[in-house]
Amino acid sequence: MDAKFEIATDEQIINPVCDFTYSWGVNCGLSKGEALRFSVAVSELITDVILFAFPGDSKENFEIEFYHTFSNVEIVVSEMGEPFDPDRHTYDFQKALDEDDFDGAGFLLMRSFSDDFSFINKGKEGKEFRLAKNIQIHDIDELLQQSADQREVELRNKGDQNSRVNIEEFTINRIKPTDAEDISKLFYRTYGYSYNKEDLYLPKKIEESVLAKDKLGVIARKKDGEAIGFFSVIPKDNSDIAEVGEAVVSPKYRRNGVMSSMMDRIIEIAKSHELTMLLGEAVTLHPVSQKVNNKFGYKTTAIQLASMVNVKYKGFDEEYPQPISMALDFLPISQPPKKAVYLPEKYSEIILETYIELGMDVELKESGAYHLADKSDIDLEIDYSSSSSLIIVKRYGKDFFTVLSDMVSSLEEKSPKTILLDLPLKNRATPEQFLNITSLNFIYCGLLPQFHFDTDFLRLQKVYSAIDFSIIDIYSEFGQKIKSFIADEYHIHSEERQKT
Known part of the structure; x- marks a missing residue:
């Protein structure tokens, strides 16, 4: 804000x-x-x-x-x-x-x-x-039209990969505003203009974000000062976790331990800022980014369907036939103390297995008696670029179902791709309130540990696009289990909608 x-x-x-x-x-x-x-x-x-x-x-x-x-x-x-x-x-x-x-x-x-x-x-x-x-970024639009330059860069990158260089020494340092131009050049030399975050091609934008401390990042350099790698994470506003923002290693310097060294340094920096988790969002049209996350110990805890639209990835010239889904991968940096959670019975098994994957110690509690506030406290975030919305429940009130239903109806007037709903697992009212909202046709998305206000949330999703799960590529074994669980529920809901 x-x-x-x-x-x-x-x-x-x-x-x-x-x-x-x-x-x-x-x-x-x-x-x-x-x-x-x-x-x-x-x-x-x-x-x-x-x-x-x-x-x-x-x-x-x-x-x-x-x-x-x-x-x-x-x-x-x-x-x-x-x-x-x-x-x-x-x-x-x-x-x-x-x-x-x-x-x-x-x-x-x-x-x-x-x-x-x-x-x-x-x-x-x-x-x-x-x-x-x-915001119309005319300069970037013009750059993206330069197909001849793009082909030249891709050919050069292919040559770089074939002439990989072994290096014995490189440095890893925290990014400074003066690194902005080198970071932009690094992304250009690696991806041409195909990287999907346009601000990385604008050094002034990078400089502003570093000055504002919107991201924590490191840059890898050879002894002669050439930038060969960059890694950043973005702390969340309302919790002690950070999301992986951008990560890149120059193709000809890969397999020299640059990425591992940057990850180790980022974890040190995250610990110094008392962060508890890192989150990596990995596309599911190929397993490459998920493999990288898995290598460093990230665990897939959720799969978010139809998260991105109209995005093209270098190396994937064919048109992807549906909105791109995302695997949400979490890496615990420090383990929180044992906590009580209140889980909807329908999802308790898969959520408890997810906690085991993360190595987090929880105690499953019965809801018992609870008190509803007079008014619900619900936040709403809209992502216009992906035609998706996120509803965050902070407090249940007596008006909860009415308010939620009205919000969903209002959002549906905008023809969304997805509506996400986050429910607090520390709130003893969650299991019963979950039963109340089953008529709204949300399905499972996954567990979000420490995600809002340093507490765990269950994320549900309502999907308005046809999904072919056979082309959603999930790397980890447990991630595949989550995918299968979501696919079964998605197909059941689809069949029920067709009957009505």
Whole structure:
């Protein structure tokens, strides 16, 4: 999150918020024209909240949050005002012309001036409005068109692999802002422009992330200073784990122990930051990255279906016939103390086996009596690039099933590829609440140890794409067991949907 404001329902705040939105959008990479139009959409949204969400002259507060990634910006407005149904406020051009009735024009403007507009009804938790705008990276788009250069790089890389060089000495050091250009060149010389994270071709972006300490990384160099390897992990905001960001070794210097040395150093750095786990997400259209993870002791604990769309990988010229799934591999750095977990009976066996794989000591507890809060506490994250959403349950309330059902219905209006649902395993209400949501057709995804708030979560998934499991390549034996478990449940749900 870049910024979060709690704002009073006062019309005087509209201009300052729009000015901030414009400047923030430009700094994130929007053109001045795009930033201006996006700020107009935000202006319309917060004006509607101020004028119509709260009755009478009451002065209330609402929240606005600003997020950005390399590829898009997103603004989330949360308010606890009067309920309303946006479907009843559809703009009618003829009514506007004949009767001066402009009801719904604001929503039309917001949709026109943003790339994605979502309304989420969260019941007693209020309402969320989400505006998102894609960042157009024209330089990268142009670079990706340079097919002749790409072929030249691939031929050179093939030659490099055939002329592999043995090296006796190399250094591993933590990355500094001054390493940014060498890191970009390393990815170019290894992958051409086929690597799927565009920011790695922009040294300034790498420099900014290092300065902001958004990632922990190391760089490997020969004695003469040539960069030959790079490895980074990205700490999570709400837990003491880190996700593997990027890892690369120059082809002609592979099989010299560079990757192993970088991994060892990353683990040292992770321990110094008191991190407890490393997470590696490995694509399942080939087993290469999973083999690397397995070599270093990572354990597959979950398989996330249809995670990535429209991604091409160098060396795979044929079109992959479905969205790419991911294996989630965890490496424990330090073992947490024994903990109590409350598991849905349907998944207790596979989850307990996963804990054994990880070497984690848990005690399976019966739910017993528990108290539900008046209001649920549920977070929502939307990944626009992959058409997926993540719902994180922090606290169960009496309104849980209603709120969850409404959220899923709202998200389904955007034709998602997947909706993920994370349930807390330390909460004694989870087994019974799981039974309540079986009608929503979620299936198993896996165990996420220490994933949110330093506690374990069960991840479920609802998949809207047809999945051919025969082309999902899982390397580890236990990972194959998880795949088989998910496939069986997926096919059962598919058959039930066909019957209805």
